[in-house]
Amino acid sequence: MANCLHLDPSELETLLPENTLKTRVPQYECDRQVRPAPSRFRNEISKYILLRNENCIHCGKCMTVCQHKVHVTYSGYKLFPKGRYHQCIGPSCAKTDHYCVDLCPQRALQIAENPMIKCLGDFRWPADMILATWIMAQTGEVPSADYGYDYECGDSGGGFDRLRFQFPDNPPADIEGEVDTTLELNRRDDGRPRITIDVPWYGGGMSFGSVSNTTQLAKARAAVAWNTFTCTGEGGYMERLRPYDDHVITQVATGLFGVREETIQRVPIVEFKYAQGAKPGLGGHLLGDKNTVSVARMREAVLGISLFSPFPFHSVYSIEDHMKHIDWIKHVNRRALISTKVSTPTDVDMVAVGSYYAGTHIVHIDGGYGGTGAAPDIAKKNIAMPIEYAIPKVHGFLEAEGVRDAVTLIASGGIRNPYDVAKAIALGADGVVIGTAELVALGCVRCSRCESGRGCPRSIATTDPELAPKMDLEWAQQRIINLYHAWRQELIRILRRLGLRSVGELRGRTDLLMHLDFPPDKTEDIQ
Amino acid sequence: MPEKYHIETRPIPPRRPRVGKYGIVDWREDCCRCHNCVKKACIYDRHREETNYIRNLTDVDALFFDCMGCFSCVQDCAKGLLSLSLNPVYENLGNAYWTPEIIRTTWLQAETAKIPVSGAGYKGRFSGPGFDAMWTDMSEIVRPTRDGIHGREYISTSVDIGRKPAFLHFEQGELARPIPALVDLPMPLLIDMMPDQYRLSRLEPAMIKTARKTDLIALVDYRSLPKLARSQLRHVAFYLDQGVKMPDADMLRQTRLVEIADGPDVAERIDAVKQIHPEIVAVVRVALTSDGVERAVKLAEGEVEAIHVVADLQGNEVGAERPRFIKDMIRKIHRDLIENSRRDEVTLIAGGGIALAEHTAKAVICGADLVSINLPLLIGLECHLCRRCEPGGSCPAKLEQVELDYCVGRMTNLIAAWHGQLIEVMGAMGMREIRRLRGDVGRAMFFEDLEEQTFGKLFTSGS
Ligand code: SF4
Numbered sequence: 005m006a007n008c009l010h011l012d013p014s015e016l017e018t019l020l021p022e023n024t025l026k027t028r029v030p031q032y033e034c035d036r037q038v039r040p041a042p043s044r045f046r047n048e049i050s051k052y053i054l055l056r057n058e059n060c061i062h063c064g065k066c067m068t069v070c071q072h073k074v075h076v077t078y079s080g081y082k083l084f085p086k087g088r089y090h091q092c093i094g095p096s097c098a099k100t101d102h103y104c105v106d107l108c109p110q111r112a113l114q115i116a117e118n119p120m121i122k123c124l125g126d127f128r129w130p131a132d133m134i135l136a137t138w139i140m141a142q143t144g145e146v147p148s149a150d151y152g153y154d155y156e157c158g159d160s161g162g163g164f165d166r167l168r169f170q171f172p173d174n175p176p177a178d179i180e181g182e183v184d185t186t187l188e189l190n191r192r193d194d195g196r197p198r199i200t201i202d203v204p205w206y207g208g209g210m211s212f213g214s215v216s217n218t219t220q221l222a223k224a225r226a227a228v229a230w231n232t233f234t235c236t237g238e239g240g241y242m243e244r245l246r247p248y249d250d251h252v253i254t255q256v257a258t259g260l261f262g263v264r265e266e267t268i269q270r271v272p273i274v275e276f277k278y279a280q281g282a283k284p285g286l287g288g289h290l291l292g293d294k295n296t297v298s299v300a301r302m303r304e305a306v307l308g309i310s311l312f313s314p315f316p317f318h319s320v321y322s323i324e325d326h327m328k329h330i331d332w333i334k335h336v337n338r339r340a341l342i343s344t345k346v347s348t349p350t351d352v353d354m355v356a357v358g359s360y361y362a363g364t365h366i367v368h369i370d371g372g373y374g375g376t377g378a379a380p381d382i383a384k385k386n387i388a389m390p391i392e393y394a395i396p397k398v399h400g401f402l403e404a405e406g407v408r409d410a411v412t413l414i415a416s417g418g419i420r421n422p423y424d425v426a427k428a429i430a431l432g433a434d435g436v437v438i439g440t441a442e443l444v445a446l447g448c449v450r451c452s453r454c455e456s457g458r459g460c461p462r463s464i465a466t467t468d469p470e471l472a473p474k475m476d477l478e479w480a481q482q483r484i485i486n487l488y489h490a491w492r493q494e495l496i497r498i499l500r501r502l503g504l505r506s507v508g509e510l511r512g513r514t515d516l517l518m519h520l521d522f523p524p525d526k527t528e529d530i531q
Numbered sequence: 532m533p534e535k536y537h538i539e540t541r542p543i544p545p546r547r548p549r550v551g552k553y554g555i556v557d558w559r560e561d562c563c564r565c566h567n568c569v570k571k572a573c574i575y576d577r578h579r580e581e582t583n584y585i586r587n588l589t590d591v592d593a594l595f596f597d598c599m600g601c602f603s604c605v606q607d608c609a610k611g612l613l614s615l616s617l618n619p620v621y622e623n624l625g626n627a628y629w630t631p632e633i634i635r636t637t638w639l640q641a642e643t644a645k646i647p648v649s650g651a652g653y654k655g656r657f658s659g660p661g662f663d664a665m666w667t668d669m670s671e672i673v674r675p676t677r678d679g680i681h682g683r684e685y686i687s688t689s690v691d692i693g694r695k696p697a698f699l700h701f702e703q704g705e706l707a708r709p710i711p712a713l714v715d716l717p718m719p720l721l722i723d724m725m726p727d728q729y730r731l732s733r734l735e736p737a738m739i740k741t742a743r744k745t746d747l748i749a750l751v752d753y754r755s756l757p758k759l760a761r762s763q764l765r766h767v768a769f770y771l772d773q774g775v776k777m778p779d780a781d782m783l784r785q786t787r788l789v790e791i792a793d794g795p796d797v798a799e800r801i802d803a804v805k806q807i808h809p810e811i812v813a814v815v816r817v818a819l820t821s822d823g824v825e826r827a828v829k830l831a832e833g834e835v836e837a838i839h840v841v842a843d844l845q846g847n848e849v850g851a852e853r854p855r856f857i858k859d860m861i862r863k864i865h866r867d868l869i870e871n872s873r874r875d876e877v878t879l880i881a882g883g884g885i886a887l888a889e890h891t892a893k894a895v896i897c898g899a900d901l902v903s904i905n906l907p908l909l910i911g912l913e914c915h916l917c918r919r920c921e922p923g924g925s926c927p928a929k930l931e932q933v934e935l936d937y938c939v940g941r942m943t944n945l946i947a948a949w950h951g952q953l954i955e956v957m958g959a960m961g962m963r964e965i966r967r968l969r970g971d972v973g974r975a976m977f978f979e980d981l982e983e984q985t986f987g988k989l990f991t992s993g994s
C-alpha cells in the first residue's frame with residue numbers, strides 16, 4: 005500500500021512521542037478498486053423517463069435491445085415495472101442501432117424529459133451535475149457523452165462557470181505513459197517529512213456532529229484508498245478515526261473542541277482553522293438540535309445547547325501570535341505539517357504570505373460559496389470573495405514575494421467536479437479541498453436542510469440515531485472511492501488534451517484558460 | 532456603554548397555508564398499500580400534514596405545498612408513484628426584483644425573527660445586478676466579531692439623523708450657536724409609507740406600533756393620518772406632501788422628525804415647521820428621477836439637514852429608460868457630497884429596492900447613513916406582491932382581515948431578524964459601529980473591480 009509518509013517505521017518511532025506509539029492502533033487498509041455502487045434508493049432520479057402506452061404487447065424486444073439495461077421485468081409479473089430510467093441515455097440513443105423507441109414493433113415507447121428534474125439542483129449545482137456525480141459514484145467513470153450531461157459547469161454565470169479550457173485542436177503528440185497526479189504537500193525543506201498525496205485534492209473538514217459517523221468514516225476510508233487525507237473538522241477526534249491516523253488532518257479551530265496534545269500527536273497534518281468560506285468571520289456554529297448525546301460527549305459540551313466556536317482565535321491578534329500557535333503545534337508534534345485555513349477577504353494575499361512567514365506548510369484558502377455545514381444565508385452569499393478571484397491573487401502575491409515554491413496553496417469553496425479542480429490549479433492553486441461533492445456522491449440532493457431539526461433527511465449530515473444508520477459504510481466508502489477514480493481519470497484526460505504530463509505543470513497556466521466574458525479575440529463571439 | 536438594543540420577539544405563525552417551493556404529486560393509481568408506506572417516513576411529516584390540511588379545508592384557493600424537497604419518499608416508494616413538482620404559486624411570487632426567494636425568506640424571518648440559516652453552501656448565482664454585484668469584506672484575524680454577536684461586546688447599529696457640524700462656534704466661552712438637533716435611531720432603518728398601489732389603511736397603525744416597539748420611526752402621510760395616541764408621536768414622522776398644510780402644532784411638537792416633499796418652496800416650509808418646533812429634524816424627500824441625484828447634492832448645499840432619496844420599488848432611477856440602480860446613485864451622491872465638503876452636514880437616507888438585510892449594510896457601505904423600507908414589512912404579512920389588494924380583491928394573504936397584533940408581531944420579527952443579520956456582517960468585518968461603515972467602500976468588493984483585476988488582467992489580449 006502506498007503511504008503518503010515517506011518514512012519507514014523506525015523513523016516514525018524517533019519522531020512520535022512514546023505515548024502516541026503506545027496508543028497507536030493498526031492502520032486500516034483499503035484498495036482503490038472501482039466496484040459498482042448503485043444508488044441506495046429504490047428509484048434513482050433520472051433525467052429521462054420512458055412512457056409505455058397500452059399498445060405494448062410485452063414481447064420483451066425492448067429488454068433485449070437496450071444496452072443500458074433500462075427495461076426490467078420480474079418473473080411472475082405480467083406488466084413491466086418502472087425501469088432503471090436513470091441509466092437511459094435519452095434521445096441521443098436514436099443515433100444508435102439499439103433505440104428501443106424505434107425498434108419496438110408496437111411503437112409503444114416514448115422518451116421524455118423527467119418533469120421532476122426541474123426540482124433538482126440549483127445554480128451552482130444544476131441537476132445535470134448532481135446526476136453526473138451520482139453516475140461517477142456508482143460506476144467510477146464520468147458519464148459517457150451519450151448522456152448529454154452538462155456537468156463541467158454550473159449555471160451560476162460567473163467564476164468557474166465562465167472559465168473554459170482552451171484545448172489545442174491537435175493535442176500535442178500523445179502523451180505516453182502515466183500522467184502524474186500526485187501532489188507534494190511539504191515544500192519548505194525544513195526537515196519535516198515530505199508528504200505526497202496521489203490526487204491533488206483531499207477531503208474537507210466535516211466534524212462529527214455536522215455529519216454522521218458513516219459519512220466521516222467513508223471519507224476517511226476513501227482517503228486511505230487514494231492515499232490522500234480527510235479532515236476531522238472541529239468536532240474533535242473520534243476514537244473511531246484512529247485506524248486512519250495517517251490520513252487524517254486534525255483541526256485546531258477557535259472553539260478548540262476536543263483538541264488534546266494526544267490527538268495532535270497522532271496525525272501527519274494539523275490544520276489551523278481561522279475562518280471558513282461559508283461563514284467568514286463568524287466562526288463555527290452547531291445548532292442545539294444537532295448537539296446530541298454522542299456529539300456532546302465528543303466535544304465535552306452540554307447536551308442540546310448550540311455550540312459556537314468563536315471567531316477569531318482569542319489568542320491570535322497578529323501574525324506573530326499565529327506564529328506562536330504554529331510553534332506550539334510544531335513542538336507538540338515534531339513530524340506534523342501545518343496547514344492554515346483562512347477565508348477570502350480583500351487582503352487574503354497578505355494573510356497568505358503572513359502565514360507562510362509564520363511557518364505554515366500549507367495555505368488553505370476557502371472561498372465563500374462552498375461549505376457544507378449550517379451557515380447564515382447572508383454570510384454564504386455576501387461575505388468574502390469567491391475563490392476564483394482569490395486563487396490568482398494569492399498565487400501572484402506569493403510569486404512576487406519569491407516564496408511561491410516554498411508553500412503549498414490549497415483552494416476550496418465551490419470545487420464541484422474535475423474541471424473545477426483543473427481550473428483552480430490553472431489559476432494558481434497546487435491542489436484543492438472538496439466537500440459537497442463527496443456528500444453528493446453519498447446521495448445529497450442539496451436540499452439545505454442539514455442544519456434543522458433532526459438534520460439531513462438522507463442520513464448524510466445527521467447524527468440522529470434513527471436516520472444516521474440508514475447509510476451503509478461499505479457502500480458509502482465505495483461511492484467516494486469511485487468518485488475519486490472518475491475525477492482522477494477525467495483530470496488525466498484534461499491534462500493529456502492540454503499536452504501536460506503532470507498536475508504540477510498545470511499550476512498557474514492561465515494561458516490555457518479563457519473567460520467567456522473576456523474573449524481572446526473580441527471581434528469573435530465565442531458564446 | 533449604552534444599554535444594548537434588543538427587540539422583543541416571539542414566533543408568529545402564518546395565517547395562510549405556507550407557499551413552499553415543492554409539492555408532491557402522487558399517482559395513487561397502482562399503489563400497493565404497503566403497510567410501511569414511505570409517506571410515514573417523511574421526517575417533516577408532510578404527507579400527514581397534507582392529508583390533515585385537505586381534510587380540514589375550508590376554502591379551496593390555496594393548496595398545500597410545503598415539502599422540503601428531500602426526494603426521500605419519491606425515491607423510496609415501492610412503486611415509484613411519487614414525484615416532486617415545483618409549486619406554480621411559488622414561482623409566480625413577486626417579480627423579477629422581488630424574487631420568490633426574497634419573499635420566502637422574508638416570510639420566514641417575519642415568522643421566526645431568526646437569521647435564516649441553511650446548510651449545503653450557497654446555491655445562487657455568482658453575482659448579479661444591483662446589490663448582488665458586491666460582496667462585503669471580512670477581517671481574518673482582528674477583533675470583536677463573535678463576541679459582539681454573543682453579547683460580550685457591543686456592536687452598535689445606531690445612527691443619527693441631522694446635521695453634524697464640523698466645529699462648534701464659541702463666543703466668550705459660550706456656545707454661540709445651538710448644537711443642531713439630532714434624532715438617534717438604534718438601527719439604520721426608517722419605516723417608510725407604503726407605496727400607493729399597496730396602501731392598505733389598516734397597515735398604518737401597525738407600522739406605527741412596530742416603530743414604537745422597535746424604537747424606530749415610521750413615516751406617515753399627514754393627509755391620511757390615522758388616530759394616534761400622544762405616546763406614539765415620538766415614533767412618527769409626518770410626511771408633508773406638496774401643498775399639504777402645516778400640521779397641528781401641538782402634535783408636531785411631540786414628534787422628532789418631519790419629512791417634506793421637495794419642491795420650489797421647500798426652504799420656506801422647513802422654516803415654517805421649525806417655527807413651530809425648533810428642535811425638529813426636517814428631512815427632504817427627493818425622488819430619484821433623472822435629476823434626483825443632482826437635486827440631492829444641490830439641496831445639501833443649502834440649509835437642508837437630511838435628505839431622503841427614493842428610487843422606485845425596484846431600486847431603479849424613476850422613469851428612466853436605462854435606469855441607474857440605487858447603489859450607484861447613493862455612491863454618486865456620497866462622493867459629490869464629500870467633494871463639496873458637505874458630507875457631515877447632511878444625513879442621507881436611501882429608499883427603494885431595499886429588500887434584504889444585506890442591502891442595508893451594502894447601502895450604508897455605498898454611502899447612505901440609513902435606509903428606508905416599506906415592502907419588506909408588507910411581505911412579512913404573507914403578501915405575495917401580486918397587487919390584488921383592492922378592496923374585495925382576491926388578496927391571497929387576506930390582508931383585509933389582518934389583526935393588529937399579528938401585523939406588529941410579524942413586522943417586529945422581521946426587523947429583529949434584519950438587525951441580527953446586520954450584526955453578523957458587521958461582526959465579520961470587525962466593525963463595532965455602523966456609523967463608521969458609511970461610505971467605507973474598502974469594506975466591500977465590487978464585482979466589476981474584481982472581474983477586471985482578476986480575469987480582465989489575465990485574459991484581455993493585447994493589454
Ligand atoms: S418492445 Fe414495445 S411492445 Fe415489446 S415489450 Fe417493449 S415496449 Fe412492449
Ligand code: SF4
Pocket residue numbers: 443447448449450451452453454455459460461462463464465650651
Ligand atoms: S440535508 Fe440535504 S443538503 Fe444537507 S446533506 Fe442532507 S441531502 Fe444534502
Ligand code: SF4
Pocket residue numbers: 461555572573574575576577578598599600601602603604605
Ligand atoms: S420529498 Fe422529503 S420532505 Fe418532501 S414529502 Fe417526501 S420525504 Fe417529505
